[in-house]
Amino acid sequence: MAAVPDPSPELLQRAAAVRRAAMDLGQRSDAERRHALEAMAEALAADAEAILAANAADLQAAADEGLAPALVARLKLDAAKLSGAIEGVRQVAALPDPLGRRQLHTELDSGLVLERMSVPLGVLGVIFEARPDAVMQIASLAIRSGNGALLKGGREASRSCAAILNALKRGLEGTAVDPSCLELLTSRQESLALLKLDGLVDLIIPRGSNALVRFIQDNTRIPVLGHADGICHLYVDAAADLPQALRIAIDSKTQYPAACNAIETLLLHRSIAPAFLREAIAAFAAAGVELRGDAEACALGVPHPAAEEDWSTEYSDLILSVKVVDDLEAALAHIGRYGSRHTDAICTTDEQAAERFLAAVDSAGVYLNCSTRFADGFRYGFGAEVGISTQTLPPRGPVGLEGLVTYRYRLRGEGHIAADYASGERRFTHRALPL
Known part of the structure; x- marks a missing residue:
C-alpha cells in the first residue's frame, strides 16, 4: 500500500x-x-x-x-x-442508553464523593x-x-x-x-x-x-x-451427535462463506472421522464446498490434499480444510497454533470435554453445539455492530454500543485538599454508595 x-x-x-x-x-x-x-x-x-x-x-x-x-x-x-x-x-x-451510566459511586470522605460515568469516545x-x-x-x-x-x-x-x-x-x-x-x-x-x-x-x-x-x-x-484474520474452527469430538455436528458444520461454512465468522478448518476426532466423513463429503460437495484434507482425511475420501498454508488461510469462500486429530488436546493445540482468536466451536455431548474446550480456547467467541455464524452483533441482540475485535483487551468479539463508550471520573468535594490526608488530619472512609 x-x-x-x-x-x-x-x-x-x-x-x-x-x-x-x-x-x-x-x-x-x-x-x-x-x-x-x-x-x-x-x-x-x-x-x-x-x-x-x-x-x-x-x-x-x-x-x-x-x-x-x-x-x-x-x-x-x-x-x-x-x-x-x-x-x-x-x-x-x-x-438502553449507554451514556450517563454510573459505574462506580464511592464516598472517599464526608462530602467528597467519586463517580465513574459512561461517556462517548x-x-x-x-x-x-x-x-x-x-x-x-x-x-x-x-x-x-x-x-x-x-x-x-x-x-x-x-x-x-x-x-x-x-x-x-x-x-x-x-x-x-x-x-x-x-x-x-x-x-x-x-x-x-x-x-x-x-x-x-x-x-x-x-x-x-x-x-x-x-x-x-x-x-x-x-x-x-x-x-x-478470521480463521475459525469447528472441532467434532468423539462424543458428538454426528447428524447434529454435520448440520452445524454445513451452516458454519456455507450460510455465508464470505463472512469472517465462517469456519475455515474442520477438526475431527480420529474415532468418529470415518463415520462423519462418510456423510459429510457428499453433503459438502452438494453445497459446492471444496474439501482439502490432511493425509488421514484424504485416505478417508477427502478429494484434495491440504498444504501447510491451508491451516492458516482465511478462504472467505467455499473451501474448507479438514484435519483428523488424536483427541481434544490435539484439537486445542491446533487451534492455539493456527487460530486467530475470533470464534471456535466444539460439537460434543461429553460435558467434561465441552467445559475443557470452553475454558481452554482463548478466542473472542467459544461455542458449544452451535454454528460459528452466530458471532454477530445483530444475533447477540446488539442491534448492529461496528466490527469484531479479536484483541484480548475489551471490547472483544462483536462490538456494539457498549464498546463505543468510555468512562470519566467525577469527584465532588467541599474544599477538600490532599494535604489534610497526608498530614493525618483527615482519613478516607472509602464507603460504597448506591449506583
Whole structure:
C-alpha cells in the first residue's frame, strides 16, 4: 500500500467539523438521540429505491472489473438485506442508553464523593471494504452512543455508500442531532490521511482484508479496534451427535462463506472421522464446498490434499480444510497454533470435554453445539455492530454500543485538599454508595 500522506487542509476542516458536532451530540439526551435514529430509519426506507439502484450500479462496475466473489457477496445489497439493515437501525434506537451510566459511586470522605460515568469516545474513523450496509450499522451505533463518525467505504461501494449517507443525513435534518456528525470520505488519499488525524479521531475501526487491517495497525498512532484474520474452527469430538455436528458444520461454512465468522478448518476426532466423513463429503460437495484434507482425511475420501498454508488461510469462500486429530488436546493445540482468536466451536455431548474446550480456547467467541455464524452483533441482540475485535483487551468479539463508550471520573468535594490526608488530619472512609 502507499505511504500515508499528511491530511489536507480541507480534510482537517471536515474532521474538525465532525468533532465539533460530536461534542454537541454527546450532550444530547437519550430521547433526542433515539428520535434521530428513528428519523434515519424513515429516511432510509423512503430512499430504498435510490439506494438499491446505486448498489446495482456498483455491482455492475464490480462485474466489469472482475471483483473477487467474496467482495461481490459483501457488496450486494438487495431489498431484503436493506430492509434488515433498516430494522437494525430501529433496534439500535430501542436499546438502553449507554451514556450517563454510573459505574462506580464511592464516598472517599464526608462530602467528597467519586463517580465513574459512561461517556462517548468522541469521533470514530471507520474504514471498510465493500459492505455498504456497514454505513447504516456504524452510523446508527455512533449516534446512539454519542459519537461522530468519519466513514470510508471501498471504491467498489462508492455509489451505495453515498446514497445511504445522503439518506441518513437527510433524516437527521430537523432533529436535535447535527448531520455534520457523519462524514463520508471518498478518495484513497483521504482514507490514508485519516490515519494521521490523531487529536481529531479517537478510534479507528477497520473492516476488510487482512492486508488492510495490518496496514492500518502499522501506520497510525490512533487506537485500532478490529481483527486481521478470521480463521475459525469447528472441532467434532468423539462424543458428538454426528447428524447434529454435520448440520452445524454445513451452516458454519456455507450460510455465508464470505463472512469472517465462517469456519475455515474442520477438526475431527480420529474415532468418529470415518463415520462423519462418510456423510459429510457428499453433503459438502452438494453445497459446492471444496474439501482439502490432511493425509488421514484424504485416505478417508477427502478429494484434495491440504498444504501447510491451508491451516492458516482465511478462504472467505467455499473451501474448507479438514484435519483428523488424536483427541481434544490435539484439537486445542491446533487451534492455539493456527487460530486467530475470533470464534471456535466444539460439537460434543461429553460435558467434561465441552467445559475443557470452553475454558481452554482463548478466542473472542467459544461455542458449544452451535454454528460459528452466530458471532454477530445483530444475533447477540446488539442491534448492529461496528466490527469484531479479536484483541484480548475489551471490547472483544462483536462490538456494539457498549464498546463505543468510555468512562470519566467525577469527584465532588467541599474544599477538600490532599494535604489534610497526608498530614493525618483527615482519613478516607472509602464507603460504597448506591449506583
